[in-house]
Amino acid sequence: xxxxxxxxxxxVKNIIDKIDDFLNPIVVKEIRQSINSSGVMVLTxxxxxxEVSAFLLSFGYGDTEFGTGSVFYAIILAxxxxxxxxxxxxxxxxxxxxxxxxxxxxxxxxxxxxxxxxIISGKLFSAMVLVFYLLSLCLPFFAISYFLKGIALNTIIxxxxxxxxxxxxxxxxxxxVSVSPMHKAIKVIVMLGAIAVVxxxxxxxxxxxxxxxxxxxxxxxxxxxxxxxxxxxxxxLTVGLLSHLTANRTFGLKVFYSLFFIVSxxxxxxxxxxxxxxxxxxxxxxxxxVAMIILMLIVLFNSxxxxxxxxxxxxxxxxxxxxxxxxxxxxxxxxxxxxxxxxCFTGINSLLLCMFKIYPKVQxxxxxxxxxxxxxTIFFYLFAYQxxxxxxxxxxxxxxSKASVFSYFxxxxxxxxxxxxxxxxxLKNILxxxxxxxxxxxxxxxPLILWQRTNIDIAFVVSMTLCFIGLCFNLxxxxxxxxxxxxxxxxxxxxxxxxx
Amino acid sequence: xxxxxxxLVRDYGKHRAVNDISFSFxxxxxxxxxxxxxxxxxxxxxxxxxxxxxxSGDVYYDGMSVLEMPExxxxxxxxxxxxxxxxxxIKVWEYLDFFARSYGLKGATRANTLExxxxxxxxxxxxxxxxxxxxxxMKQRVSLARALxxxxxxxxxxEPAAGLDPRARKELRDLLKILAANGKAILISSHILxxxxxxxxxxxxxxxxxxLGAGTLDEVKSQTKPSDEITILVRFLEGENEQLLKKLLENxxxxxxxxxxxxxxxxDINGDDLESHLLLQSLVSDKTLKVVEFQKQNVGLEExxxxxxxxxxx
Numbered sequence: 001x002x003x004x005x006x007x008x009x010x011x012v013k014n015i016i017d018k019i020d021d022f023l024n025p026i027v028v029k030e031i032r033q034s035i036n037s038s039g040v041m042v043l044t045x046x047x048x049x050x051e052v053s054a055f056l057l058s059f060g061y062g063d064t065e066f067g068t069g070s071v072f073y074a075i076i077l078a079x080x081x082x083x084x085x086x087x088x089x090x091x092x093x094x095x096x097x098x099x100x101x102x103x104x105x106x107x108x109x110x111x112x113x114x115x116x117x118x119i120i121s122g123k124l125f126s127a128m129v130l131v132f133y134l135l136s137l138c139l140p141f142f143a144i145s146y147f148l149k150g151i152a153l154n155t156i157i158x159x160x161x162x163x164x165x166x167x168x169x170x171x172x173x174x175x176x177v178s179v180s181p182m183h184k185a186i187k188v189i190v191m192l193g194a195i196a197v198v199x200x201x202x203x204x205x206x207x208x209x210x211x212x213x214x215x216x217x218x219x220x221x222x223x224x225x226x227x228x229x230x231x232x233x234x235x236x237l238t239v240g241l242l243s244h245l246t247a248n249r250t251f252g253l254k255v256f257y258s259l260f261f262i263v264s265x266x267x268x269x270x271x272x273x274x275x276x277x278x279x280x281x282x283x284x285x286x287x288x289x290v291a292m293i294i295l296m297l298i299v300l301f302n303s304x305x306x307x308x309x310x311x312x313x314x315x316x317x318x319x320x321x322x323x324x325x326x327x328x329x330x331x332x333x334x335x336x337x338x339x340x341x342x343x344c345f346t347g348i349n350s351l352l353l354c355m356f357k358i359y360p361k362v363q364x365x366x367x368x369x370x371x372x373x374x375x376x377t378i379f380f381y382l383f384a385y386q387x388x389x390x391x392x393x394x395x396x397x398x399x400x401s402k403a404s405v406f407s408y409f410x411x412x413x414x415x416x417x418x419x420x421x422x423x424x425x426x427l428k429n430i431l432x433x434x435x436x437x438x439x440x441x442x443x444x445x446x447p448l449i450l451w452q453r454t455n456i457d458i459a460f461v462v463s464m465t466l467c468f469i470g471l472c473f474n475l476x477x478x479x480x481x482x483x484x485x486x487x488x489x490x491x492x493x494x495x496x497x498x499x500x
Numbered sequence: 501x502x503x504x505x506x507x508l509v510r511d512y513g514k515h516r517a518v519n520d521i522s523f524s525f526x527x528x529x530x531x532x533x534x535x536x537x538x539x540x541x542x543x544x545x546x547x548x549x550x551x552x553x554x555x556s557g558d559v560y561y562d563g564m565s566v567l568e569m570p571e572x573x574x575x576x577x578x579x580x581x582x583x584x585x586x587x588x589x590i591k592v593w594e595y596l597d598f599f600a601r602s603y604g605l606k607g608a609t610r611a612n613t614l615e616x617x618x619x620x621x622x623x624x625x626x627x628x629x630x631x632x633x634x635x636x637x638m639k640q641r642v643s644l645a646r647a648l649x650x651x652x653x654x655x656x657x658x659e660p661a662a663g664l665d666p667r668a669r670k671e672l673r674d675l676l677k678i679l680a681a682n683g684k685a686i687l688i689s690s691h692i693l694x695x696x697x698x699x700x701x702x703x704x705x706x707x708x709x710x711x712l713g714a715g716t717l718d719e720v721k722s723q724t725k726p727s728d729e730i731t732i733l734v735r736f737l738e739g740e741n742e743q744l745l746k747k748l749l750e751n752x753x754x755x756x757x758x759x760x761x762x763x764x765x766x767x768d769i770n771g772d773d774l775e776s777h778l779l780l781q782s783l784v785s786d787k788t789l790k791v792v793e794f795q796k797q798n799v800g801l802e803e804x805x806x807x808x809x810x811x812x813x814x
Contacts, residue, residue: 017607025601029594036630037589099585107551108646111579112602113571245553246567310553312568402513 025114026122031129033095040130043087047134050079051141058148069150074206076145077163080138081202084167085195088130089174093191096123096178116242117252120175120235127171135164159205162223169227170198172234179241225264226290232256233294237301246312247332250305254330254340257298261291261344265351272359284355285368291348292375295341299382302337303389303406309333309485317489328485334390334405335481338474341383373460380463385412387470394477501562501576501653501685502526503548508557510543516709517543520557523704523714525687527653530680532696533689534805535706541689544706545658548687549579561654575603578647582659584639588632592623592642595631596649603650613649621645621675637668644675655679655686661695673699693805705805744789751779 034040058072109119142156177190236253243249264287271282313331317324329340356364389408396403471478503525510518518540525531535541546552548559550570559566566573587595596617600610618624621641626634634642640660647655661669676699680686687704690696696703704714713720748757748767753775755768769775776796783791 021606023601025598028601029590029598032594033587033589036591107546107549107581108579108585108599109602110551111549111574111577112599112650113574113604114602244550244570246570310567315568 024118024122024125026119027126027129030095030122030126034091034126034130037091039091039094043083043091044137047079047083047087047137051076051138054079055141055144069145069148071150072148073142073145073151073156076138076141077159077206078202080134080160081163081198083134083138084131085170085198088127088134089171089191091130092123092127092171093174093178096175097187100179110242110244116239119242120172120238123175124168124171124235127175128167131164131167131171135160158220162205163202165223165227166198166201169230169234170194172231172238176234176238176241179238181241229260229290229294232260233297237297240301246310248313248316248330250301250332250337251330253298253301257294257344260294261348264291265355268355272355283368284352285371288348288352288372289375291344292379295344295348296379296382298337298341298344299379299386302334302341303386303404303409305334305337305405306332307334307390307393307405309336309481314485314488317485319489321486324486324489328482331485333481333485335478336485338387338471338478339482345379370456373456377456377460377463380460380467384463384466384470385409385416387467387474388412390477391470391473502560503654503685503687504560505544505548506558506560508544508547508559509555510540510547510552511555518547518554519709521706521709521711522557523711525685525702527683527685528680529701530676530686530688530699532693532700532703533687533706534691534693534696534703539706540709541706542658545579545656545687545689549577549656550574551579575650576653578650578652578655580643580647580655580657580660582662584631584634584643586632588630591628591630592634593618593627595642596623596645599646600649605650613651617645617648621648622671636663637665640664640668640672644672648679653684655684657686657688659690660688661690669695747782747786747789748779751782753778 054072054075058068058075142160145151146153146156173194174191177187177194180187182190233253233256236256239252240249268282268284268287309331313333317327328336329343330336386405386409389405389412392408392412393403393405396408400407505521505523508518508521509516521540521544523531533541533545543552547554547566550566550573553567561573561576564573564576590598593614596614597610600614605613615624618627621644623638623641623645626638626642629638631639631642640663644657644660647657661672664672673695676686676688680699680701688696688700700717702714702716703720705712705720744765745757745759748754748765751769753769753771755770757765757767760766767779769779780794783789783794
């Protein structure tokens with residue numbers, strides 16, 4: 001009997017040990033730190049006090065048209081959302097910022113064999129454990145809101161699921177901002193912007209409660225899709241920032257973007273093929289918008305890139321020339337990224353065109369055309385400024401050796417933004433003065449776009465021309481990098497020797 | 501394990517922090533990495549620990565490049581920075597356990613390794629203290645334990661003795677001697693040269709990003725060519741020390757002789773053991789001189805350092 005119990009105990013212990021070994025070290029460390037710290041305890045008490053107060057206060061709304069339950073649920077939802085957007089992310093951001101302010105502390109992690117992917121996954125997972133803990137504090141009160149009446153159970157489940165799901169990209173953004181080498185003031189501004197976005201999302205969710213609308217599959221798909229896209233983007237950007245300086249830091253980001261792009265189009269193609277209703281809900285232009293926004297963020301990330309490829313990346317080239325070409329596209333370096341961007345842009349547009357050709361039932365409205373030109377123009381401007389920044393970097397290096405490509409890129413954007421404002425002010429046109437409020441993002445990029453909506457064609461052509469000129473001026477440099485990238489290959493796995 | 505630093509250059513904008521330095525050391529040896537503040541020691545160490553990339557040059561661990569395969573190099577290095585982070589929400593055992601996990605140690609192996617390392621570095625008694633609650637000496641011991649947790653073949657220690665009391669310094673010296681005897685290659689950057697002198701088998705002297713001398717102590721001594729110094733202790737008799745001084749300077753191999761205090765004369769000779777012998781013979785054969793001690797002074801790390809550096813900071 002005793003030996004049987006011992007055997008069972010050993011089996012259970014072995015399983016627990018195996019799970020323990022499998023755990024990400026960062027998760028173990030962060031959770032231990034959370035348990036030891038007073039911050040999480042204070043936050044717990046604060047949340048509980050707020051929830052009990054909300055419970056007591058919500059009875060005053062018993063006679064309103066919404067009912068006590070829905071009001072109470074909306075308050076608890078706000079406590080949950082702001083609990084993680086401000087409370088938990090505050091704990092996470094403070095801890096990471098402290099770690100990164102002390103170089104020795106972060107350096108020690110990078111001398112271990114743990115990869116950047118595991119570090120960021122660990123940080124995300126440990127933060128999500130805290131979000132889940134916060135959710136567990138709110139769940140009993142969500143249940144009470146159902147019994148107080150005025151809200152349907154599936155509304156509670158759907159909205160809570162959405163609010164929880166949005167925490168993933170939000171926490172990843174917090175991690176990205178915390179580890180990035182930005183000035184503290186800029187970090188605070190970005191974080192306030194992110195909190196504002198989540199607040200708007202929460203208000204949108206609460207408006208659903210008021211109207212007692214149940215969620216459709218389409219809205220579920222949209223939230224999951226956008227959350228996945230931005231989570232992936234923030235995750236791979238952070239990994240890129242933390243990877244070793246000689247590593248192929250953009251590899252993950254490029255692979256993710258390519259996969260996202262392929263999967264999105266497969267979904268849309270399949271949707272049009274098999275569902276008559278699909279075209280009513282999802283337009284190809286919507287997918288195009290998301291793809292272009294991510295492409296623009298890659299342009300921004302590209303500004304922080306190395307101008308030359310590292311020896312380590314070059315030596316990791318495969319022997320086969322075709323594979324070497326693909327390796328080149330997916331490798332670090334401004335020339336590589338530019339080729340990747342051009343190929344992606346061409347691919348996105350070709351597939352968009354292809355979709356309209358194959359499915360003529362997809363209606364194109366004038367709004368779709370304007371929307372296409374609008375987003376493409378912004379992309380062209382950003383791309384053109386980056387190409388110009390690269391030219392400036394190469395030619396002004398002897399005068400401003402410390403200036404990076406990003407410095408020039410930021411300078412050009414700022415210059416044209418201010419230029420737009422000045423011209424708008426001189427012309428004194430109400431429409432043009434919109435530039436002051438920066439309502440329409442396109443207005444900030446060139447004085448030319450300060451004209452009316454019908455003149456988007458001019459902006460489109462000008463931006464495209466600027467891009468073309470920028471490419472022409474960089475062509476020699478790009479070709480040199482390409483030649484270098486194609487020259488080397490490895491003779492054996494990781495032997496670190498070159499062919500010539 | 502052979503560690504080779506080859507033609508390392510590191511620029512920060514227009515400023516060259518490390519300028520074409522090369523040296524090597526191997527298992528079983530403790531190398532002192534010495535130089536004034538701002539000489540480029542920490543920059544070199546960061547490149548060696550895969551935390552920075554050089555402008556040119558490379559570092560090889562048994563032929564593995566830090567630039568080409570940093571992931572393969574990391575398990576063989578134990579890096580100890582001059583300061584330990586000050587967390588008040590993590591205990592010593594949790595901190596060491598985290599690094600053991602990060603190096604991929606699993607289950608019973610991890611538990612046993614932690615126990616061994618804590619016993620070796622005498623940190624067992626600190627296991628439940630938070631990092632912030634530790635004194636400087638305790639922190640250095642924990643930091644050493646952390647660097648040893650994955651049993652690396654090479655240890656890179658940045659100012660390990662800084663801020664330690666004499667007892668803690670002796671303990672650290674003893675630990676390093678044991679580690680070197682166990683076949684580890686150790687590089688120590690330090691300002692406390694007297695501490696290094698007892699344990700170092702070799703040294704690298706760096707100033708303004710340039711190497712001034714590298715190799716075993718004898719090799720560096722021969723590279724820098726300081727003249728041998730002989731201290732002669734004489735019984736004090738009025739006027740006699742002047743007579744002795746005159747006699748010493750008559751020898752062709754004596755560069756210089758000066759009275760250090762009223763009973764000691766310092767002699768610089770151009771030569772080695774043979775010249776020392778001849779000098780001793782001449783002093784002993786002269787019955788009028790009352791020599792009670794004849795001591796050949798060894799050139800220590802401190803003298804070596806003072807001889808080759810100019811105290812210039814970049």
